[in-house]
Amino acid sequence: xxxxxxxxxxxxxxxTIALVGNPNSGKTTFFNALTGSNxxxxxxPGVTVEKKVGSFTYEGERYRVVDLPGTxxxxxxxxxxxxxxxxxxxGDADVIIDVVxxxxxxRNLYLATxxxxxxxxxxxxxxxxxxxxxxxxxxxxxxxxKKLGVPVIPTVAARGRGIDxxxxxxxxxxxxxxxxxxxxxxPKTVQHHIDEVATTLExxxxxxxxxWAALKVVEGDEEIINMVGKYCAASGLQDFAQRYNGSxxxxxxxxxxxxxxxNFAHRVTEGAVxxxxxxxVTFTDKVDKIVTHKYLGIPIFAAxxxxxxxxxxxxxxxxxxxxxxxxxxxxxxxxATFLAYISAPGWFISFMTEGVFNGVGxxxxxxxxxxxxxxxxxxxxDSGYMARAAYVWDDxxxxxxxxxxAFISLIIGFxxxxxxxxxxxxxxxxxxxxxxxxxNPFMSCxxxxxxxxxxxxxxxxxxxxxxxxxxxxxxxxxxxxxxxxFNKTLFKGESSHFIMELPPxxxxxxxxxxxxxxxxxxxxxQRAGTTIFMVITLLWVLAVLPVSxxxxxxxxxxxxxxxxxxxxxxxxxxxxxxESVALFAGIPAKEAVVGTLGMLYAGQYVEEGTLLxxxxxxxxxxxxxxxxxxxxxxxxxxxxxxxxxxxETNSIKWPVFMALYTFAIGWGLAVVVFQVGSLLGFS
Amino acid sequence: xxxxxxxxxxxxxxxxxxxxxxxxxxxxxxxxGFNIGAPVKVVKNDAGPxxxxxxxxxxxxxxxxxxxxxxxxxx
Numbered sequence: 001x002x003x004x005x006x007x008x009x010x011x012x013x014x015x016t017i018a019l020v021g022n023p024n025s026g027k028t029t030f031f032n033a034l035t036g037s038n039x040x041x042x043x044x045p046g047v048t049v050e051k052k053v054g055s056f057t058y059e060g061e062r063y064r065v066v067d068l069p070g071t072x073x074x075x076x077x078x079x080x081x082x083x084x085x086x087x088x089x090x091g092d093a094d095v096i097i098d099v100v101x102x103x104x105x106x107r108n109l110y111l112a113t114x115x116x117x118x119x120x121x122x123x124x125x126x127x128x129x130x131x132x133x134x135x136x137x138x139x140x141x142x143x144x145x146k147k148l149g150v151p152v153i154p155t156v157a158a159r160g161r162g163i164d165x166x167x168x169x170x171x172x173x174x175x176x177x178x179x180x181x182x183x184x185x186x187p188k189t190v191q192h193h194i195d196e197v198a199t200t201l202e203x204x205x206x207x208x209x210x211x212w213a214a215l216k217v218v219e220g221d222e223e224i225i226n227m228v229g230k231y232c233a234a235s236g237l238q239d240f241a242q243r244y245n246g247s248x249x250x251x252x253x254x255x256x257x258x259x260x261x262x263n264f265a266h267r268v269t270e271g272a273v274x275x276x277x278x279x280x281v282t283f284t285d286k287v288d289k290i291v292t293h294k295y296l297g298i299p300i301f302a303a304x305x306x307x308x309x310x311x312x313x314x315x316x317x318x319x320x321x322x323x324x325x326x327x328x329x330x331x332x333x334x335x336a337t338f339l340a341y342i343s344a345p346g347w348f349i350s351f352m353t354e355g356v357f358n359g360v361g362x363x364x365x366x367x368x369x370x371x372x373x374x375x376x377x378x379x380x381x382d383s384g385y386m387a388r389a390a391y392v393w394d395d396x397x398x399x400x401x402x403x404x405x406a407f408i409s410l411i412i413g414f415x416x417x418x419x420x421x422x423x424x425x426x427x428x429x430x431x432x433x434x435x436x437x438x439x440n441p442f443m444s445c446x447x448x449x450x451x452x453x454x455x456x457x458x459x460x461x462x463x464x465x466x467x468x469x470x471x472x473x474x475x476x477x478x479x480x481x482x483x484x485x486f487n488k489t490l491f492k493g494e495s496s497h498f499i500m501e502l503p504p505x506x507x508x509x510x511x512x513x514x515x516x517x518x519x520x521x522x523x524x525x526q527r528a529g530t531t532i533f534m535v536i537t538l539l540w541v542l543a544v545l546p547v548s549x550x551x552x553x554x555x556x557x558x559x560x561x562x563x564x565x566x567x568x569x570x571x572x573x574x575x576x577x578x579e580s581v582a583l584f585a586g587i588p589a590k591e592a593v594v595g596t597l598g599m600l601y602a603g604q605y606v607e608e609g610t611l612l613x614x615x616x617x618x619x620x621x622x623x624x625x626x627x628x629x630x631x632x633x634x635x636x637x638x639x640x641x642x643x644x645x646x647x648e649t650n651s652i653k654w655p656v657f658m659a660l661y662t663f664a665i666g667w668g669l670a671v672v673v674f675q676v677g678s679l680l681g682f683s
Numbered sequence: 684x685x686x687x688x689x690x691x692x693x694x695x696x697x698x699x700x701x702x703x704x705x706x707x708x709x710x711x712x713x714x715x716g717f718n719i720g721a722p723v724k725v726v727k728n729d730a731g732p733x734x735x736x737x738x739x740x741x742x743x744x745x746x747x748x749x750x751x752x753x754x755x756x757x758x
Contacts, residue, residue, distance in 0.1 A: 073714045077707070104740045107716040135739060254706075258713045279724075279739050288741070294730045391743050395731040403745060404732065428707065497708050498732055498745030499715060 014061035015174045016092050020084060020115065021099035022108050023070040024384075024503035026127045030099045030157040031067045032511050034167070039065075050419075058167055066093065072107070074114045076223035079425055088120060089208060094174040095121045097166060102132035102139060102154070103504070105273050109265035110258075112148070117261075118212050119180045121173045122150045125166045129154040131504065136276040143272035149183060158509045182211070186260045190253045193218045206231045219257045284504040288388070297392030302473075304380070309472065310465030312373045313453070320368030321453070328365050332357035347544070350551070355540035355599055360533055366450040366594075370524055371517060373446060377415060378516035382508030386411060387500055394498050400480055401487030403427070403498045406436040410479065413443030414472070415520060417641040420445075421648060428496035435486045437645060438654075441637035441662050442479035444472050446520065447527075447590035451632045454594055455625045458616040475633055478665065524591075531589045539585060539596055552600060572631060572667065573624035573674035586632065588639050593632060623682045627674040635666030684756055688725070688733060688749040695725045697754030704751040712752070715742060723754060 019034075021027035031039070035054030052067035068087055069080035076082055088096060096115055100108040105126075115122050126141055145152040151169040155162030186194065198214035206213055206228065216224035291300050332353060339349045380386060386408055394404030405427060413420030417440050424436040444452075452471055456464045542558035549555035554563055554577055562577025565584070569575050578600040586593035594612070601615035620628065636642075642655040649655075677683075685700055699721045702709050716737045717723070726741060727734040733749040734741055744752070 075710070075714075077710070104738070106738065107740070110714065110716075137739075252706075254710065255713060258710070259718055262713075262718045275738060279736065284741075285726075288727075288734075292727065292731075292734065297731075387743075391732060391734075394743075394745065398745075404743075428711075497704075497711075497748040498743065499711060499748060500743050501715070502734065502741040502743055 014063055015094040015171070016064045016066060017170055017174075018087060018091065018093035018096045019065060019067045019099065020088065020096055020111065021070055021127075022072055022101060022104075022111060024501055025070070025099045025101040025104075025108060026157050027067070027070055027099045029509055029512055030097075030125060030127060030155070030163075031065065032509075032515055033157045033160050033163050035065055056167070058171060063171070066091070071111070073111060074118075076221050082223065088115065088118060093120075095123060095170045097123050097125055097170055099125045099127050099157070102126045102129045103135055103137055105139075105144075105269055106262070106265050109148075109268060110261055112150075113184060113261045113264055116148075116150070116180060117182050117184060117215060119182065119209055121178060121180060123166055123170045123173060124148065124150055124152045125155045125157070125162070126152055127155050127157055130156050130159075131506075135280050135282060138274040140272040144268060147268040147272065149180075158507075182215075184260050184264045186215075187256050190218060190256050190260070193253065201228065201232070204232050215257070218253050220252050220254045282504065284384075287505055288502070291385070291388050292391055297388075298396070301389050301392055304385070305472070306465070306469045308373070308376045308380070309468045311376060312369060312449075313456075313464040313468055316369035316372035320372070321365065324365045324368050328357065328361040332361060350544070351537075351540055354552075355536055356533075360528055360536055360595055361598070364525070364528055366453065366591075367521060367524065369449055369453060370446050371521055373449065374415065374517040374520040375513060377411075378513045379508050381516075382506065382512055384503045384505045387502050390500060391502065396480075397483075398498075400483045401491075402432055402435060402483055403496060405498060405500060406432055409436045409440065410443045410476070413440045413445065416445050416447070416523075417441050417443065417637055418644045421641065421644050425648065429493075431487075431491040431493050432496050434491055434649070434654075435483050437648065438486060438658060438661075439479035439482050441641060441658065442475045442482070442634060444475045444633050445590065446524065447638065448632055450591055450594040451586075452629055454597075454612055454616065455620070455629050458613045459620070459622045459625045471629060471633055474630070478634060478669070482665075527589050527591060532592050532595055535585050535588050535592045536595050536599060539581065540599060543600065558600075569631075569667075569670075571675065572670035573627045573678075574620070574631070574670075576619065579619070579628065583631065583635065586638070587636055590632070590638050621683045623674060623677045626677070627670040630673050631666045631670035633666070634662060634669060636660075636663045685753045686756055688723075688735070688744070688752045688754060689728070689746060691725045691728065691754065691756070693725055693728055695754075695756060696722065697756040698722050699752060700755040701753040702751060703753065704748065708748060708751070712748070716740075717752060723752075 019027060019031055021030075031052065031054065035056050038056065039052060039054030050069070054065045054067070055062055056065065057063075066087065068084040071078070071081045071084050074081055074085040074088065076085075087093065098108075098112045098115060100112065112122060112124060124144075126139065126144070129139060132139060139154070141152045141154050151173070153162055153165045153169055155166060157163065185191075194211070194214045197217050198211050201210050201214055201217075208224070208227075213224055213228065217228055290296060293300075335357065336349065336353050339352060389411065390404040390408045392404075393407040397403055397407055406424070409420050409423045409427075411420075412423050420440045420443060421437050424433045424440070427433045427436060449468075452468055453464075456467055460467050539558060542561070543556050544551040545557050549559075553559055558581055559577050562581040565580040566575045566577045569580055569583070574580075578597065581600065582593045582596040585596040597616070598612045601612060601619060616625070636659045642659055645655040645658055646652055686695075686697070691697070699717050699719055701719070702712055702717065704712065721737060724736040725733065726736050728749075732743040732745050734743050735749075736742075
């Protein structure tokens, strides 16, 4: 009975909480601690910025939590900032939790100050106080709270400490009627201008608080100035607003206003935050001495990645993979027996066993591998090492016309090119963004792993990790060469400035790492169930039609299409129609390459065991397998990637260009591998 | 004495006294904590970006950008 009552009660949503914070403040950990598994990921309307929404129940009432992008500021410089600001201003957040890094209060308070300027109800979660204690930083949360005028609650989100107190404070604020006064004192001249603008804006139907909008106009915030221009065109305010646009007239109070915010933050921390006279030499400092070393930095990065791939292969394929293969095979046998038992029509049995189990099943068997890879990459990302990787690559990237941060987009591309390309927008200029986008597909994504692993299992079982590493390395090398080429041809000019925080190393929380892993595996399974299933179904239909033709033979429709394309790939050594069809099946989703090979090849050799590996040994040689792997590494990325490029560049030209140039490079290199290999006497 | 950040060696300390970059970069630097008067310590300055510590928090700065920050070292 009690449970039902509880369920009834939680159906009502009692409020919305927005989560803001600097990058590296532990905001994601906080969000996970707050919402547990009650969360889902989507996109903000109109943009590709990730939107995370979750919920929790407190005292029988349900609250929604919206995790805003991590930013240093709420200006208009990046899409992340605009999204965060827009939600804070016009979204339905009843209260805002600002996650503040306790070791880095002054800079983190800069963001908090901007929230107070907006007149928002704020609770500050003073996060990672344990780390601050280790660094001998003395904090007085009550003192901070008094000076800021908002609740300040010490937390250690990774251990769940203080979360309840933050919830209590936030809910307390939701239910209270408080007027938040802007506590920042601006220089006299600036204040004078703000007053003047505010008076003029009075009475217009601008959808923002007037005094805040006036402040932003004087600060030279282009977005707000344009908005003001739009709303106030009639009253001739446009020129007036443009006056403060520093880039046009030079009359700018931007830095004065930023200084005023920092002055406020300093006043708040004075006495409430005491730092040790001598900075404590931390574990991070010691590790950084080695991993950011002038000569050792890049070799260490390579070694770490080699270990990642070796482990992925050993654990994901050799140990867990076998297990998954057995399960899929067992399920396939069970299904076949069951279908025969209920006397299902022959074509349906053939579709289920040959299409679904050999095709989609071949893809699902790689779940363990992807699980392990994402576990390791997630661990590296959360540990803080990725920022060091960007650091050590900056020098080399700069010589290629890019900068270190671009390297992070490339590493993300190892997981999936879609977020990799999306992350390129954190780069400051168009040239950097375009080049990083165009070379991203060469970063071998998780979906291609099944292809490599099946060929490795068939032909190079002894050197799995090493070969996987070599494939990834080849992708990076080709990507970097193309970056240089683009830099000399399509996009000339200087790279943008490099500025990046190097957060302290942190032990990633089990929850975050597993959460990240699960999101990725779930996406993979989802694709297996939708896109890949559809591609395989379509191909199966084409492979068994027309009825007059022998199924899976060259006489089928699919066989005829394949035979038409196949000559194109003959110079690269893999000129059968099945292999050509599989490559094209990979354009909707890369996993479909293995699925298609599984259906077309393994389907014929059921008596020799359904293992695709055995079938491949009959059709490929080690050399053609290598050429095929090179081709799949480099050729046209999947539809999802191409459509992201279309969205991000707002054009159709660039995705088409990407599809064609990557195909040309993949084909060219596969031909080189096969031809040179043949000349050298390999087969 | 004022120096640009690039000329300072590991271990040097100073306060930001001027930033000589464009509007965009200046604003970014300010927001990352390099406002006028902020105490900065040089952690690493050999090859590649310069690493500095702002109250114990490390930030890496490309060499181009580092050259645009002037520090008052009090020497």
